[in-house]
Amino acid sequence: MFVSCGLLNAQFSPEKRVSAEQRPTDFGQDHRQRFGLRDMRGTAAAQDPAATTPGFTAAMPAGWRAATPSEFRQLNWKVDADPEAECYFTAGNLRGGMLANVNRWFGQFGKSPIQQAEFDALPKHDLMGKPAVLVAIDGDFRGMGGAAKPGYTLLGLIGGTDDDMITLKLVAKSATAAAERERFLQLGASIRRGGTAVSSTAAPSAAPSSAPNAGSATVGDGFVADAPATWNAQPTSSFRQLNWSIGTAGAECYLTAGNLRGGKLANVNRWVSAQFGQSALSDAQFAALPMHKLLGGDAALVSVRGAFRGMDGSPKSDYALLGLVGGTDEDMVTLKMVGPAAVVEAERATFLAVAASIRRAGEPAPASATKPSAPAVAPAPAPSSVDAAVAPFAAAIPSEWQAMGDTGSRMLRHRFGQTGECYVGQLGGELAQMLGVWCGEMSQPALDAAAIAALQKQPMLGGEGVLLDLRGEHRGANGQPRAGMRLLVAVKSEGQGVVFCKMLGSEHEVEQERVRFANYCATLKRNDG
Amino acid sequence: MNAATAPIPPVVPVRPPASAARRLVDAIGSMRLAVWTMLFFGVLTWAGTLAQKDLGLYVVQRDFFESFFVRWDTGVEIADTFVLKIPLPGGYLLMLVMFVNLVVGGMLRVRWSARNIGILITHLGMAFLLVAGFVKMHYSYAGHVALYEGAKTSTMVSFHDFELALLRKDGDAILERTVPEALLAGSPLLDDAALPFTVRIGNWMQNCEPRQKGPMFEVDVPVVKDPSGAGVYLSQMEVQPERERNIAGCYATVVDRKTGAESTGILWGADFRPHDERRSPFTFEADGKTWGLDLRRVTWDLPFAVRLDKFQKSDHPGTMTPRDFSSWVTVFDDGAEQQFHIYMNHPLRREGHVFFQTNWGPQPGSSLRGPPWYSVFEVASNPSDYWPEAASYVILFGLLLHFVLKLFRYLRSSNHNATLPEMS
Numbered sequence: 001m002f003v004s005c006g007l008l009n010a011q012f013s014p015e016k017r018v019s020a021e022q023r024p025t026d027f028g029q030d031h032r033q034r035f036g037l038r039d040m041r042g043t044a045a046a047q048d049p050a051a052t053t054p055g056f057t058a059a060m061p062a063g064w065r066a067a068t069p070s071e072f073r074q075l076n077w078k079v080d081a082d083p084e085a086e087c088y089f090t091a092g093n094l095r096g097g098m099l100a101n102v103n104r105w106f107g108q109f110g111k112s113p114i115q116q117a118e119f120d121a122l123p124k125h126d127l128m129g130k131p132a133v134l135v136a137i138d139g140d141f142r143g144m145g146g147a148a149k150p151g152y153t154l155l156g157l158i159g160g161t162d163d164d165m166i167t168l169k170l171v172a173k174s175a176t177a178a179a180e181r182e183r184f185l186q187l188g189a190s191i192r193r194g195g196t197a198v199s200s201t202a203a204p205s206a207a208p209s210s211a212p213n214a215g216s217a218t219v220g221d222g223f224v225a226d227a228p229a230t231w232n233a234q235p236t237s238s239f240r241q242l243n244w245s246i247g248t249a250g251a252e253c254y255l256t257a258g259n260l261r262g263g264k265l266a267n268v269n270r271w272v273s274a275q276f277g278q279s280a281l282s283d284a285q286f287a288a289l290p291m292h293k294l295l296g297g298d299a300a301l302v303s304v305r306g307a308f309r310g311m312d313g314s315p316k317s318d319y320a321l322l323g324l325v326g327g328t329d330e331d332m333v334t335l336k337m338v339g340p341a342a343v344v345e346a347e348r349a350t351f352l353a354v355a356a357s358i359r360r361a362g363e364p365a366p367a368s369a370t371k372p373s374a375p376a377v378a379p380a381p382a383p384s385s386v387d388a389a390v391a392p393f394a395a396a397i398p399s400e401w402q403a404m405g406d407t408g409s410r411m412l413r414h415r416f417g418q419t420g421e422c423y424v425g426q427l428g429g430e431l432a433q434m435l436g437v438w439c440g441e442m443s444q445p446a447l448d449a450a451a452i453a454a455l456q457k458q459p460m461l462g463g464e465g466v467l468l469d470l471r472g473e474h475r476g477a478n479g480q481p482r483a484g485m486r487l488l489v490a491v492k493s494e495g496q497g498v499v500f501c502k503m504l505g506s507e508h509e510v511e512q513e514r515v516r517f518a519n520y521c522a523t524l525k526r527n528d529g
Numbered sequence: 530m531n532a533a534t535a536p537i538p539p540v541v542p543v544r545p546p547a548s549a550a551r552r553l554v555d556a557i558g559s560m561r562l563a564v565w566t567m568l569f570f571g572v573l574t575w576a577g578t579l580a581q582k583d584l585g586l587y588v589v590q591r592d593f594f595e596s597f598f599v600r601w602d603t604g605v606e607i608a609d610t611f612v613l614k615i616p617l618p619g620g621y622l623l624m625l626v627m628f629v630n631l632v633v634g635g636m637l638r639v640r641w642s643a644r645n646i647g648i649l650i651t652h653l654g655m656a657f658l659l660v661a662g663f664v665k666m667h668y669s670y671a672g673h674v675a676l677y678e679g680a681k682t683s684t685m686v687s688f689h690d691f692e693l694a695l696l697r698k699d700g701d702a703i704l705e706r707t708v709p710e711a712l713l714a715g716s717p718l719l720d721d722a723a724l725p726f727t728v729r730i731g732n733w734m735q736n737c738e739p740r741q742k743g744p745m746f747e748v749d750v751p752v753v754k755d756p757s758g759a760g761v762y763l764s765q766m767e768v769q770p771e772r773e774r775n776i777a778g779c780y781a782t783v784v785d786r787k788t789g790a791e792s793t794g795i796l797w798g799a800d801f802r803p804h805d806e807r808r809s810p811f812t813f814e815a816d817g818k819t820w821g822l823d824l825r826r827v828t829w830d831l832p833f834a835v836r837l838d839k840f841q842k843s844d845h846p847g848t849m850t851p852r853d854f855s856s857w858v859t860v861f862d863d864g865a866e867q868q869f870h871i872y873m874n875h876p877l878r879r880e881g882h883v884f885f886q887t888n889w890g891p892q893p894g895s896s897l898r899g900p901p902w903y904s905v906f907e908v909a910s911n912p913s914d915y916w917p918e919a920a921s922y923v924i925l926f927g928l929l930l931h932f933v934l935k936l937f938r939y940l941r942s943s944n945h946n947a948t949l950p951e952m953s
Contacts, residue, residue, distance in 0.1 A: 010708055010712035010713070010715075010717035010718075010719055010730075011708070011719065011721060012695055012706035012707065012708055012719060012721055012724075013706050013707045013708070014706065015704050015705070015706050016704070016705050016706070016707075017699070017702050017703075017704055018702065018703050018705060018830060019701065019702055019703070020698070020701050020702060020703055022683060022684055022703075022830060023696070023703040023705065023808070024806050024807040024808065025696060025698070025703060025807065025808050025809075025810060025821060025823075026807055026808070026809045027696075027698065027810065027812045027819055027821050028812050028819070029809045029812070030755040030756060030757065031739065031753055031755050031759075031761040031794070031795055031811075032741070032755055032757070032759055032761065033809065034797075034809040034810075034811075035739040035761065035795075035797060035799075037739065037740070037741050037759075037761060104901060239741075239743055262746065483769070483774070484767075484769070
């Protein structure tokens with residue numbers, strides 16, 4: 001007030017001289033670099049690798065599955081055979097030099113640090129195409145400051161330079177580590193920045209052929225898809241959680257989840273009208289579009305051909321667009337392929353197969369998703385067997401909640417308060433594994449067996465489930481953190497998977513709806529039951 | 530009874546009416562005012578404690594206890610038409626009144642005699658305590674230092690407050706000039722004739738984050754384009770009651786005095802210490818030099834440097850709740866090195882700065898995992914650091930003296946009564 005009235009005059013203080021060491025400053029960076037924002041298209045990152053943290057890809061070994069990446073785990077995996085085993089790749093976020101980091105690993109096993117000469121004498125193996133030091137440590141592992149776990153092994157590959165380190169680390173029971181050692185080394189060799197992983201070294205024959213996600217998978221920001229080797233994974237960005245280039249003619253395909261506004265029809269008409277200069281679709285025309293599978297739900301398939309004008313503004317003749325639009329107006333997901341019409345038409349079947357294979361990181365691959373291969377032999381899109389496998393549910397819905405409309409994976413979906421959402425879902429996988437995924441969403445460590453056993457019980461589906469109650473920062477599929485959130489998940493194991501009721505909202509709103517949520521869960525039943 | 534035998538009423542001396550000034554002094558130094566002040570202190574503390582649930586510690590301290598007046602929003606709706614807001618005197622005003630009341634009533638109006646020496650000393654100690662609070666409020670500052678093992682620093686940063694820093698590289702040094710946060714919110718024009726440009730601050734946001742502009746939505750704030758063509762804007766976030774969780778931001782428009790060329794940049798006050806101390810200011814060229822504008826937590830330079838040698842934490846069995854944690858540090862001062870062990874209630878005091886062991890990280894639930902751990906010290910610079918302790922001793926001495934003198938007087942009076950001859 002005083003400033004605007006002119007009573008207090010804002011002026012710089014007298015000049016002060018300080019050493020550059022006291023004020024470490026990077027002049028000359030643009031806004032994206034300063035704030036760590038990634039390019040929407042990912043292309044700038046490719047031209048200037050130092051500008052942002054580009055994505056990485058790897059040929060995931062058979063018997064492993066992708067887990068949710070985090071700031072310090074750009075690639076993250078679990079081993080099916082050992083739920084406690086974890087393996088992750090870290091790039092660029094490490095400090096202190098290679099020897100210091102290796103000695104930190106030794107410290108986690110209560111071992112004395114090694115000297116530089118011993119470090120130099122360690123064996124070397126391939127990591128991202130360059131020699132890296134291989135470290136193997138056996139003993140009692142103490143991670144996260146918790147209780148020591150006896151009989152553990154750490155396998156670590158550390159490469160790069162002291163200022164720009166990369167590490168691949170597997171921590172598991174010693175028996176698991178011994179069994180997975182070769183796969184671990186092959187995984188290290190397959191990791192690539194951005195483009196397609198080197199898959200020829202992966203999937204040794206020892207792995208069971210029926211293991212989920214066997215073979216090469218593209219891991220993006222919170223999503224995984226099975227794409228053919230002819231699709232080259234590109235760095236992800238805020239608006240491209242999965243991103244591929246196809247061929248050399250400029251075709252591209254990408255998944256966008258959660259960052260879209262304006263509603264489904266408006267987005268489709270942006271493609272049709274703004275980018276192809278054609279007449280916008282009416283509500284009726286949009287409703288009549290054919291449906292295909294995307295992220296386990298139904299999505300409208302849009303097909304456009306003509307002169308294309310993209311973000312760079314330059315017109316391109318005889319282009320085509322294939323787009324799948326799913327979810328709801330408030331929570332949309334799209335998969336879009338744009339390129340020369342000939343390429344897009346040739347990739348049409350592959351596009352639909354890739355769409356059916358997309359799942360959130362940590363979720364098992366859809367049983368119906370046929371793994372896509374080369375375009376010429378691409379299978380037909382997966383039948384809607386997911387719906388057939390998902391039995392509908394019924395529950396007493398509080399009158400205060402507003403129906404949002406179900407998607408394939410979110411049933412009895414309702415909104416409450418300003419931002420809250422509640423729905424029923426079912427997923428394949430073990431209870432502990434799924435609880436770990438939800439803990440990860442709230443940026444919290446996975447629960448151990450004792451913590452799971454201590455969870456509060458919640459009646460549901462005529463039996464008893466457990467109730468997970470977490471508060472803190474929520475990171476959804478789009479990776480955007482939301483502070484002050486609360487997540488309630490009532491979950492019950494059923495057969496090979498789990499059925500769960502999930503409520504997410506601000507702490508205040510969830511607290512208000514807690515009792516209603518408990519009743520919603522308690523009255524949940526299968527319609528055939 | 531006739532008039533001649535009526536008793537004569539006693540003669541009561543008539544006091545001349547007190548002057549207005551005297552009445553004012555009496556009122557200011559009265560016990561009644563002291564009681565009312567204490568009563569309001571009680572109400573204010575109660576109201577502030579209730580309000581802290583919604584407003585957070587920082588705002589309540591500022592609005593309730595560092596103010597002259599406060600309108601306490603009770604949150605109680607009256608007949609669904611308005612919310613009950615109760616005006617109360619603020620803590621600053623109450624302490625000012627109490628100080629004046631103490632000085633006038635307890636030191637000026639009271640008779641200066643040997644029998645009152647204890648009372649005088651006690652009141653002096655209480656006034657000294659209030660002076661210590663005044664000096665702390667106006668002349669102290671506090672911030673924090675967070676260090677990983679092996680890391681060294683000679684700066685501390687504020688928990689709550691931001692400042693705009695104008696930076697220029699000059700050889701191995703940085704030349705900096707700052708503007709405090711309080712002057713930035715009103716879209717000021719920073720026009721300093723010594724600078725080859727002016728700076729206009731706009732769109733001040735208490736809590737925000739920079740985001741990339743997408744094609745399907747519009748924003749009501751400027752979108753700044755990078756050379757790559759990417760658009761970035763500041764997105765307003767809900768202001769958190771815990772002020773330290775808010776990250777302020779604004780836009781800065783620089784106009785070159787010679788050419789009139791304008792460039793606009795986004796300033797955002799996020800601080801990533803101890804993981805990354807480097808700052809990346811909005812950079813522009815003027816008068817053939819490179820300049821930077823940075824919005825940062827208020828930064829103070831310490832007269833010495835501190836290195837964390839070792840951090841130790843032990844947890845309660847089977848939990849991640851720490852039982853105790855402490856730090857071993859080395860202080861570098863004028864070429865000399867000295868080791869200290871800082872732990873709970875055993876701070877490091879040096880050259881007017883006090884280092885308290887206050888926290889550690891990464892905390893469970895954050896995206897980072899320890900070890901390695903980092904140690905967090907609250908650092909306070911307070912000229913009146915020892916004054917409250919000294920005032921407490923003065924008050925204690927005054928009360929003891931008063932009670933002892935009272936006791937002696939009582940004993941002497943008892944002996945005197947016992948030796949009086951019995952009246953027959």
